[in-house]
Amino acid sequence: MAEEAILGYLEHNDEIKDSGEFAEERKIEHNEIVNVIKSLHGFRYVDAEDIKRESWVLTDEGKIYAEAGSPEMQLFLAIPEEGIPKDELQKKVGPSLFKIGCAQAAKNKWLDMGKQLISRKVQHVDDKVKVLLLQIQQGQVIGSDDIKALKARKLIVPQTWKGYSVKKGPNYAPKRKQVVTDLTRDNFQSGEWKELEFKEYNYSAKGQPLEGGHLHPLLKVRSQLKEIFLCMGFEEMPTNNFVESSFWNFDALFQPQQHPARDSHDTFFLETPSTTNILPEDYVQRVKQVHESGGYGSRGYAYDWKREEANKNLLRTHTTAVSSRMLYQLAKKPFSPKKFFSIDRVFRNEAVDRTHLAEFHQIEGLVCDRGLTLCDLIGVLHDFFSRMGMTKLKFKPAYNPYTEPSMEIFSYHEGFKKWVEVGNSGMFRPEMLQPMGLPEDVQVIAWGLSLERPTMILYGIDNIRDLFGHKVDLGLMKKNPICRLGIE
Numbered sequence: 404m405a406e407e408a409i410l411g412y413l414e415h416n417d418e419i420k421d422s423g424e425f426a427e428e429r430k431i432e433h434n435e436i437v438n439v440i441k442s443l444h445g446f447r448y449v450d451a452e453d454i455k456r457e458s459w460v461l462t463d464e465g466k467i468y469a470e471a472g473s474p475e476m477q478l479f480l481a482i483p484e485e486g487i488p489k490d491e492l493q494k495k496v497g498p499s500l501f502k503i504g505c506a507q508a509a510k511n512k513w514l515d516m517g518k519q520l521i522s523r524k525v526q527h528v529d530d531k532v533k534v535l536l537l538q539i540q541q542g543q544v545i546g547s548d549d550i551k552a553l554k555a556r557k558l559i560v561p562q563t564w565k566g567y568s569v570k571k572g573p574n575y576a577p578k579r580k581q582v583v584t585d586l587t588r589d590n591f592q593s594g595e596w597k598e599l600e601f602k603e604y605n606y607s608a609k610g611q612p613l614e615g616g617h618l619h620p621l622l623k624v625r626s627q628l629k630e631i632f633l634c635m636g637f638e639e640m641p642t643n644n645f646v647e648s649s650f651w652n653f654d655a656l657f658q659p660q661q662h663p664a665r666d667s668h669d670t671f672f673l674e675t676p677s678t679t680n681i682l683p684e685d686y687v688q689r690v691k692q693v694h695e696s697g698g699y700g701s702r703g704y705a706y707d708w709k710r711e712e713a714n715k716n717l718l719r720t721h722t723t724a725v726s727s728r729m730l731y732q733l734a735k736k737p738f739s740p741k742k743f744f745s746i747d748r749v750f751r752n753e754a755v756d757r758t759h760l761a762e763f764h765q766i767e768g769l770v771c772d773r774g775l776t777l778c779d780l781i782g783v784l785h786d787f788f789s790r791m792g793m794t795k796l797k798f799k800p801a802y803n804p805y806t807e808p809s810m811e812i813f814s815y816h817e818g819f820k821k822w823v824e825v826g827n828s829g830m831f832r833p834e835m836l837q838p839m840g841l842p843e844d845v846q847v848i849a850w851g852l853s854l855e856r857p858t859m860i861l862y863g864i865d866n867i868r869d870l871f872g873h874k875v876d877l878g879l880m881k882k883n884p885i886c887r888l889g890i891e
Contacts, residue, residue, distance in 0.1 A: 405431050405439040406579065409569065413449065414577045421454060422566040433566070440567050447574040451567040458562050459539050459550065465558035469540055473532035478504030479513055479523065486515075486522030532558070617880040621764065621871065624858045625746050628766060631790045632744040637768060640725050642747035648679040650713040652724040654690050655731070656805035657834040659704045660712045664720065671718040671750050671761075678714040686731065687713070689838035699833040699843075718750035722767045723805070723851070727835070730847065733771065734840035740772040746854060757866040764854035769831075775846035777808055780828060784812060784850060791857065793825065807832050812850065816860070823860075826852030 408429050412419060419425050422440060426433040443449045461469060471477065481487075481496050493501040505521075508514045515522045535549050539559060553559045582602040583590075590596040629639070653665055663669065687710070697703030719725075722745045729743055749765045770783060781798065788796055795815035803809040806829025813822045828850035836847060855867055862883060864870050869879070 405435045406443070409436070409439060409443065410448070410575075410577050410579070413569070413571050413575065417570065419567075419569040421568065423454075423564065437565075437567065440569055443579070444572070446579070447572040448579065449572045449575065450570045454566040454568055456564040456566075458542075458564060459553075459559045460562045461536060461540055462558055462560055465536050465553070466540075468558060469533060469536035472530050473507070474500045474504035475507035475511060475513065476528070476530040476533065478508055479528055482514070482521060482523055484523065484526075486517075486520045488519055489521055492521055619880055620858050620862050620864075620883045621854055623883070623885070624861065625764070625854055628746060628791075628854070629744075631787065632768060634790070635742070635786065637742040637744040640722075640729050640743050640745040642722055642725050642745045644725075645718055645748065645750070646673060646716055647719040647724045648682065648713065649715040649717060650679075650682055650687065650690070651727050652717060652719055652721070654694070654708075654713045655686075655727040655835065655839075656723060657693065657832055658804040659694065659706065660709060661706065662804060665712075669752050670720055671752055673716040673718070676716055678711070679716055680714070682713070683731070686838065686840075693834050693838050697834070699837045701832075701834045703834075720751050721749050721851070722747055722765045723849075726767060726769055726849065727839075730771065730831075730836065730841065731839045738773075738842055738845060740770075742768075742770050744768045755868070757868065760855075760867055760871060763867075763871070765851055766826075766854055767849065767851040769847055769849035771841075771845060771847045773842070773844050773846070775830070775848050777810075777830065780810075780830060780848040780850070783848065784828060787850075788812070788814060788825070797822065798828075801827065801829075803827065803829050805832055805835050806830055806849065812852075818860075825856070826850055 408431065409419065409425075412425070422436050423433055426436040440449065440451050444451045468474070472480075477500060478492070478496055481492060487495075496504065505514070505516070509516055511528070513523065513525055513528055515524050532553070535545055535553060536558065538545055539553075550559070580600055583599045584602050586596060586599075586601070590599065632639070649665065653662070654660070658664070690713075691708045691710075692698060692703075693701065694704055694708040695706065697705075725745055725747075726743065733741060744767065746764060746766050748762055750762045753759045753761055755761060768783075768787065770779070784798075785796060788794075793814040797813050797815075798810040799813065801809040801811045809827070809829035811824055812826040812828055814825045815821070816823045828848070831847040831849060833843075836845065837843065855870060859865070859867065859870060862870075868874050869876065
């Protein structure tokens, strides 16, 4: 019906100036007219241009006041000539209307707000708010100051009406031709195909989106970082043990047993199995000695080292626990230089906020060789981070229990226009390396950073909970772009 009305009208007229008026005259729903215009426009039967009209409509609250009167008017009418106690008036009109009505009536200087009694200052008032609301409801135009006042009270909201003006298009016909999409055997046999009009192919139309697996941004960045390490000649360490003993996680790294990081407020300890009984005894004794009385040029920590503390099982707090195991295995063989890396999950008992989670991923790299110095560490760091696209680096002295010297790593972020911390680094202490059995002239340089921070910077994510965890939007998996870290 709507299509016949539009095409029939244009057969004898040049233009439909307003689709809204056209729909109203023919008593057809405007939405139906709009849908037909869009369809005809798509096949170029008509040319359509947008029409927009801004208007104001009443909110639900505004509709109530248009019918019952404004709160200040209702309050005014509820007050007798002799006045009324405040509590009694509040019960009479209700707390919400009382609060709004008192504020507006006092503003209009209609009432005398005594401490106990509320009375009228004037005997006759006009409900201007109701009048204005009724005018808007009837489509009348009101002043800008009145609009501003009603909008501030959230009694009206703007509404955009959309319609079309319509003219004949290049393919106009009084009646739409039925186009055929498929050529059948019957069309050929009957000869009907000679008269048929076929629908044109739209070669630029997109097909149905293909559903498939999608990589998480963390996996993409991890893959790129792994490629960087492999290009630099590093070997990947096995990181399949989320559960570690305190010995490998702390003691082997020359971290004292009274260190705050070993407290249950910072570390997740296991209830079952709570301890391990599989530790290399000779190495344990050497670690105990260096903790208690020192050695290798160190005085140690001078405390009573406890085996039961070292036996406690925990969720590893860093992948350096894996590094300590690898270096111990390396020390058992004739020495040869090695370069190791790992990228895997670690766990810390931290308060969750926009930048911290109780579990995250740590990237770690280390180089083990004779005669290494701090200059070698700085050179390797420049090489590694330049492959990530970070060419401006600077370093700040820091403290770590198992590295000396230690450095925090900062990179200049062109987007943020400031220096941001990107990692930590240092040289493993002799108190850590020599009890393992490594030669005295062997040094280890190492560095680490989180996987989440570079990923958040690359993908413009400012809350870690939007990247990792149960609150992640699955749309992020489907729409995130390819990761490019500037690999050379």
